[in-house]
Every structure is written in structure tokens, then in C-alpha cells.
Amino acid sequence: MTAPRAPRVPVRDSIQALPAYVPGARIPVGASAYKLSSNENPYPPLPSVLAAIADAAADVNRYPDMFATELVERIAQHLTVTGGVPVGPENVVVGNGSVAVLQHVLDTVVEPGDEVVMPWRSFEAYPITVAVAGGVSVQVPVTADGRLDLPAMAAAITERTRVVLVCSPNNPTGPVVHQGELDAFLAQVPGDVLVVLDEAYVEFVRDPDVADGPATFAAHRNVVLLRTFSKAYGLAGLRVGFAVARPRLASALRSASTPFGVNHVAQRAAIASLGAVDELLERVEALVAERTRLVEGLRDQGWDLPDAQGNFVWFDLGERTAARAAESTEAGVLVRPFAGEGVRVSVGEREATDLFLRVAAGWRTAR
Numbered sequence: 001m002t003a004p005r006a007p008r009v010p011v012r013d014s015i016q017a018l019p020a021y022v023p024g025a026r027i028p029v030g031a032s033a034y035k036l037s038s039n040e041n042p043y044p045p046l047p048s049v050l051a052a053i054a055d056a057a058a059d060v061n062r063y064p065d066m067f068a069t070e071l072v073e074r075i076a077q078h079l080t081v082t083g084g085v086p087v088g089p090e091n092v093v094v095g096n097g098s099v100a101v102l103q104h105v106l107d108t109v110v111e112p113g114d115e116v117v118m119p120w121r122s123f124e125a126y127p128i129t130v131a132v133a134g135g136v137s138v139q140v141p142v143t144a145d146g147r148l149d150l151p152a153m154a155a156a157i158t159e160r161t162r163v164v165l166v167c168s169p170n171n172p173t174g175p176v177v178h179q180g181e182l183d184a185f186l187a188q189v190p191g192d193v194l195v196v197l198d199e200a201y202v203e204f205v206r207d208p209d210v211a212d213g214p215a216t217f218a219a220h221r222n223v224v225l226l227r228t229f230s231k232a233y234g235l236a237g238l239r240v241g242f243a244v245a246r247p248r249l250a251s252a253l254r255s256a257s258t259p260f261g262v263n264h265v266a267q268r269a270a271i272a273s274l275g276a277v278d279e280l281l282e283r284v285e286a287l288v289a290e291r292t293r294l295v296e297g298l299r300d301q302g303w304d305l306p307d308a309q310g311n312f313v314w315f316d317l318g319e320r321t322a323a324r325a326a327e328s329t330e331a332g333v334l335v336r337p338f339a340g341e342g343v344r345v346s347v348g349e350r351e352a353t354d355l356f357l358r359v360a361a362g363w364r365t366a367r
Contacts, residue, residue, distance in 0.1 A: 098230070105245075
């Protein structure tokens, strides 16, 4: 007789239905290529940051500061100086990258069945984090030029809405949310609905009309900011992100956070990065200049692109996406395809820009 099949431990339906998060392609071992698939900073850490990492490595037998006290204080000081509004340590919560912090935000405020309104296409982790929290994603299409349709997002808010996600600049399309349109949007959002302003790429923005995150946070009690050290600060491999929230919510986020979620090496690297912020921002300026060169070169070829305000550009390629990405890989440039929608290309080294411009010119010829 066949032994009866042992019962299986059930898995939540919402977890089984999760879309897979697709990371940017990595360069195969032994291959030669430029990696423009993950919106990374192409520069290695500054010497002072590398020294801090090396020093911190000697203490990894010890648990890190659970609340990252010194880092939180330094972030608060930095935001107060650069943002022009007072931010205290009680407002700042750090985590294992801004995705983890977003997950803690949703876990804190979303009950099963609550709705989370978001733009789409936007950051692909959004629907995943919402489903893990037990919420329901309400996806509002971006406009034809890749901008968030805030009036449509406001119209999508119902009595079941608990959170609205606003990505500025929007990843992967590139445009920012302007202050006037954000103000008009927030005037329509009920006070008990949390608005998360995700500013992962804020250091790269040069649009003078961009929404001012710290000022908006100061003016609205239901706004939370998300930022990261992964992009402009070049610490993607160490995973440090943070939220800026009202003290009551920030305290709740700490309760929901993974204990010791930011390791000691990452904390020291982030602190050292804030100490070298002027030098780091010189690199950001170089990347912005390279972005300008890339965009101008593409427009000279005839491409009509969304406004690129992050460290990437977006190509709306539809059904040609997979084929174009494969052609780029074959040429030695790894890009990030979104099946059936388009391709995102990060800003990298000057040589990478030169090579990708040749790839994009070939795409135009093949149309």
C-alpha cells in the first residue's frame, strides 16, 4: 500500500501569489561587461569610508547598536541642515535598506484587507511589500510621459485606503513630483491616510519644481519620508535606509523593526559617509553630468524619453523589451528589462555611456 501523503504546512495565498522581485542582472564570472541594471553608484566608497568599514570589521563578533543611536543622530542633524526644517533623532528610524523600512511602515499601519494606492509602473517591490503586510495593492497607471497621475491616485482613495505611495523621482520612469501638484494632492488625502514619499534618488534631482520632502513632512502630519544610502552614497552592498516620521509613528516602526537590523559595519560606513558628504556630492554632480550627456546623446538619436531625474533613463519599448535587452547584453551592457513594458538603463562610467549610446543607435536602426 502507498503510504498516505503527509499533510503540508499551509502557506498564505497572498504569499504564494507574490510576484518575484527581479534584481538587476549581474556580470557573469570571467565576463567583461558594464552593469547598468541596478541603479548602483559606479564609484567605490571613498577612502575614508573604506577605512571606517575596515575598522568596524574588527568588532563584528559583537552585536551592533540596536537602534543605531549615533547614526540616527547624524541623519537628524544632516536633514536639519540640508532640509531647512528641524528633524530630531525621535523622527528617524533606520533599517536594512529603504525597502525593509517600507515593509516596517506597512506592517505597522496596514490591517489585512486594507488598500495601498500606488503608481504603476513604479518600484517593483511596492506590490510585494503590500502583500506581505496583508494589504491590497491599488495600482494607478502613470501618464504617457512616465509621471505620477496624482489626480487619479487621489480619486482611487476609498474608505479602505490606509497608505498612498508616492515615488519621486519615480523608479523606473524617472520624473519627479512637483511641489504644487503634491500640495494639491495632499489637500485631498484624508488625515488618517499615510502618504509615504519615497525619495531614494533625491540627491540626483535637478528639477527646480521638485517637491521639498522635509518641508512637506513638516507641514503634514500624515507624511513619512523614505531615503537610502544605497544610491548617491554608494552603500548598496551594506543596506542602510531610513524613514522620517512623527515620533509616535517612529516609535511604532522601531517596535515593528527587525532587532539589530542595521549591522555595525553598515552603521559606521553610513556615519563616515555623512562626514564626507561634500566629497560624495561631487561624485553625484559627476553622475548628473554623465546623465545629461547620456540623455542628450539619446535625444540626438531621436529618442523621446521621460524626464530623467534619477540616476537612470527609461525606454518604453513594449513588446520589443526582451529582444532589446538581449541585444544590449550581447554588446556588453547589462540593462534592466521589465517584460512587455520597457528597459531601464542606469548611469554609469563614461565608457559605459559611450557603449550604450552605440547600442541605442542600433535599436533605432532596427525599428
